[in-house]
Amino acid sequence: xxxxxxxxxxxxxxxxxxxxxxxxxxxxxxxxxxxxxxxxxxxxxxxxxxxxxxxxxxxxxxxxxxxxxxxxxxxxxxxxxxxxxxxxxxxxxxxxxxxxxxxxxxxxxxxxxxxxxxxxxxxxxxxxxxxxxxxxxxxxxxxxxxxxxxxxxxxxxxxxxxxxxxxxxxxxxxxxxxxxxxxxxxxxxxxxxxxxxxxxxxxxxxxxxxxxxxxxxxxxxxxxxxxx
Amino acid sequence: xxxxxxxxxxxxxxxxxxxxxxxxxxxxxxxxxxxxxxxxxxxxxxxxxxxxxxxxxxxxxxxxxxxxxxxxxxxxxxxxxxxx
Numbered sequence: 001x002x003x004x005x006x007x008x009x010x011x012x013x014x015x016x017x018x019x020x021x022x023x024x025x026x027x028x029x030x031x032x033x034x035x036x037x038x039x040x041x042x043x044x045x046x047x048x049x050x051x052x053x054x055x056x057x058x059x060x061x062x063x064x065x066x067x068x069x070x071x072x073x074x075x076x077x078x079x080x081x082x083x084x085x086x087x088x089x090x091x092x093x094x095x096x097x098x099x100x101x102x103x104x105x106x107x108x109x110x111x112x113x114x115x116x117x118x119x120x121x122x123x124x125x126x127x128x129x130x131x132x133x134x135x136x137x138x139x140x141x142x143x144x145x146x147x148x149x150x151x152x153x154x155x156x157x158x159x160x161x162x163x164x165x166x167x168x169x170x171x172x173x174x175x176x177x178x179x180x181x182x183x184x185x186x187x188x189x190x191x192x193x194x195x196x197x198x199x200x201x202x203x204x205x206x207x208x209x210x211x212x213x214x215x216x217x218x219x220x221x222x223x224x225x226x227x228x
Numbered sequence: 229x230x231x232x233x234x235x236x237x238x239x240x241x242x243x244x245x246x247x248x249x250x251x252x253x254x255x256x257x258x259x260x261x262x263x264x265x266x267x268x269x270x271x272x273x274x275x276x277x278x279x280x281x282x283x284x285x286x287x288x289x290x291x292x293x294x295x296x297x298x299x300x301x302x303x304x305x306x307x308x309x310x311x312x
Contacts, residue, residue: 021275025273025274025279025283031281031285091281
């Protein structure tokens with residue numbers, strides 16, 4: 001619920017940080033009467049003034065029966081005795097226990113605060129480190145640029161090689177085609193010439209050539225016989 | 229400071245009359261006064277790091293006195309030492 005009538009942040013005083021609690025409460029004497037009463041009566045009546053006032057008041061109340069003594073008085077007296085005894089005996093222990101509880105709460109809150117501060121401190125360190133790292137981005141980009149240039153160059157050269165191979169293949173094909181054609185023409189021509197020559201050898205000519213060869217052989221054998 | 233704004237404990241006996249006349253008697257004024265007195269008492273005796281029995285014992289004593297005052301008729305009628 002927001003109190004819209006309350007002005008917000010118009011004064012210097014604000015709610016946080018909350019001021020710490022005072023160490024000790026106001027002084028009280030005998031657990032019932034604040035110290036201010038004794039200080040109030042001290043200038044006029046000295047130290048025993050309030051006690052005399054208390055005694056006189058008590059006697060007056062009792063004698064005039066403004067305070068009536070009955071069974072409840074006895075009960076009140078017993079209860080008061082027990083309470084005072086209990087406080088005197090266990091007061092310090094209870095106070096120490098409560099103080100310990102408080103200490104634990106404060107210690108845990110302090111630990112949380114310290115941990116949060118530590119976390120933030122490490123976060124600041126990390127952030128500074130990241131900023132330092134970001135300063136080196138020019139080197140990173142140079143390296144990347146070099147890499148990309150290398151890749152482009154490699155790719156270009158590979159493609160150049162491919163082009164060269166392809167062109168060479170096509171030219172080789174043409175060369176092979178031409179040589180094959182020439183060879184085939186040559187073979188065909190040779191066969192044709194041979195066929196025609198063999199065809200043109202008539203049986204007459206064959207007989208004449210065979211006879212001539214025999215004659216030659218005889219002549220040769222004669223000359224060979226002669227040499228041997 | 230001015231008379232109308234001082235708390236009760238800082239008012240002298242002679243000026244008590246005029247002080248009472250300056251305080252506001254409207255419901256809001258009385259409620260405000262009661263609230264201020266209660267918060268002052270709490271801040272002084274209860275919301276401290278090391279309070280003693282004084283904080284609640286004064287409240288209990290006040291309660292005892294108040295209840296005695298309310299039942300005074302009953303006490304005086306049923307006393308053992310009545311004069312009748």
